[in-house]
Amino acid sequence: MVVSMLQSFIFPSPPSLFVTAMSVVSLTSLVYTGFSEVRGNHLKYSKFWNVNSPKSGRKQIKLSSTTGMLILYTPAFLAALTSFLLFPPQDFRSLLLHSALAIHFFKRIFEVLFVHRYSGGMVLDSVITISLSYFSSTATVMYAQLLSQGISEPPVDLKYPGILLFLIGTSGNLYHHYLLSKLRGEGDKEYRIPKGGTILYLMGRSYATRRWYLSKFENFPQDVKALIPYLF
16 A cells, blocks of 8 residues: 555666666665764765764874865766766656756855855865765765656656745755855854754754754753754
8 A cells, every 4th residue: 555655656666786786886885884873983075074083093084074075066066067968858757857856056165165154164075975975875866767757657746846945945055055155244253052943953963963052052942953863
């Protein structure tokens, strides 16, 4: 019954060993990263860039946050942009997918250059890991969409609700990043408890982020909870 319900609005997975393998790799990586975050072994960026630094003596290459973030998002953005030339959208659904990916990563790059005010740094190992994840996920999703050409669409059409949710999510994300940037003046690198909009609620969505704020601020609101305790 559950499978039948899902098939009413979800495309069947295209018959591709590559897509299946990448899906397994992505899921495994997400699970591993999630458990690592719970154990306090964070990817080295943003507020976590120097948390639990290794004591083995191995030198870590540190990048500025601006440089690291640009490396994170640019390959995925270029992949989405190039897809319009290499695999021109054949229908409205594929046009939506290519456009959504390009817009998403363009917004991220725009924020890095003109919105965010960084205080920490990034370790090259983490930059490469995250960048490859974004790039491979973007390429895999577009390839899967290409293989889905000609497959009958599900009975329930969620394109237009999806467009609405994408626009709300993207604009809301940009707005809250703008609010965060206003917490710091020029040259200010201090962390503060975010306020305004729905930030106070949304900042608690990440278990690791909430735990970090609790350790840094004695007056952090105790009623801000993670969406899924110990995970997200």
